[in-house]
Amino acid sequence: MAQLENLYREIILEHFKHPRNKGLLDVSGARSYRYKNPSCGDDVTIQTKVEAGHVVLCRHEGTGCSICCASASVLTETMLGLPVAKAEKTAKAYVAMVRNEPFDEDVDLGEAEVFQGVRLFPARTKCASIAWLAFLETIKEDE
Amino acid sequence: MKNPWRADFPQLKPGRTYLDSAAMSLKPQSVIDAVTGYYRDLSVNIHRSLYEESLTATNLYEAARREVATLINADSDEIVFTRGATDALNLVASAYGKFLGPGDEIITSELEHHSSYLPWRQVAEATGASLRFIPLTETGRITLEGFISVLTAKTKVVALTHVSNVMGYLTPIQPIIDLARSQGAITVIDCAQSIYSEALDVRMLGVDFLAFSGHKMLGPTGIGVLFGRRQLLNQLDPVAFGGDMNDFVTKTEVVWKDAPYRFEAGTMPVASAIGLGEAVRYLKRVGLEAIDRHIKQLYRFTYAQLKKLEGLSIYNPDTDKGIITFNLTGVPSHDAVSYYAEQGVMLRSGHHCAQLVSGFLGIDSSLRASFHLYSDYEDADRFLQVTREAIAFFRKLGF
């Protein structure tokens, strides 16, 4: 039983039970992106607003497993206030981390580091990453 | 009580509990041998060459077709080999859908697998025909009364599942087919979940089209079947074009072969078809009734214990076919299924490619446990034990 217990770290459970920044807001200038993993029921929307090069709003909405919901909640706390370039770097490092790929270890992932445990559960990589991938879409430069 | 068939399935390993047979069945050794035997001894194409190996391969392929035909009391030329149930259902929709137009109606249900619903949705969109959903009962069943309430003179197609892959309900297809015929509508029945445990007689049913996959009935992947009434099949144009499906090709004229060959363009999955023939032989030896009885016994045993546990909801307590769809209270199904997986219990989670059912139940996703003839009481016990542990595990974590 040891392994799965490692996945459900205190912080993850805390965010799952008491998600931060949940619910999208009706504000102008914000961008949203919805990401779904239909095979397991994860469905997350991330809403971001950037002002003067900084993330000034980051919210999430959706349904899914504990890992998916908690990672969305942690994402919003991680990103609020970051300069966009740093936010992007952080999100990319996080996604690489949960995919068990090499990532920039100099990036301070803060609380999000607790999702390291996901690396042992390849079947849950997607759960842990879709909110962060959705976030990356919301800060993409317009083409 | 020892399961007499279990030893035939080399995939079964100690410490592993396979309860995902509704997604795919395991394969008996005889099927594996038939597939590898073709590759080892023959590996040549069918229908094309007159040397001995090719004739042998052709004979094996056509013998498989006859096995399938006799399983459902059809004639061999009414059996079209396809890639699976999905491919078969798409074939009917593409080929028959052309006859539909604005004002015509297609009856289907919220219990459908996406492969039964989406092809007709596409037809409706392309032709202007409209979809009518049979109102389900409170527990989610298709009934004759519900069917009658949507059947009209405008109904042209009735596309329904025989057994729901989520609820395990058996659709009362005989009276539905009778009534559909009296209105001049064709019937397309998805038998992917019924073919291995329910005797089907297409003559008695009077059904027009029927589809199933090899891999749920102990056969290989990549092969499935479309049964169609001969006269109807030969009225349909092929949907894929290529070698082997035409009698005659010039720059000005083409003549399609008769069914089933007009629908089997190009090189078919010969090995898989031969394997399917062997799977049907296996099923016939065991007997569909014996399989049904076995699955139901295991289900009843499991359900009687499961329903006593606190901390879970079962969505189909009145299932007909030994499929248990449930959730642990407060635990997203994907979290739960990871726990089962770690304990060697293989379940399915999600919406099972039948999202309309999740919508009907008002849930995002669910867990599904399903049995087959090789399942045994040890599997059931292990499932129950891990369920108890899972409930305790997630409760302790505060889910």
Ligand SMILES: Cc1ncc(COP(=O)(O)O)c(C=O)c1O
């Ligand atoms: C009821 C039902 N219909 C159709 C299908 C589709 O079968 P396949 O994916 O083999 O084409 C399935 C398989 O999941 C099923 O359960």
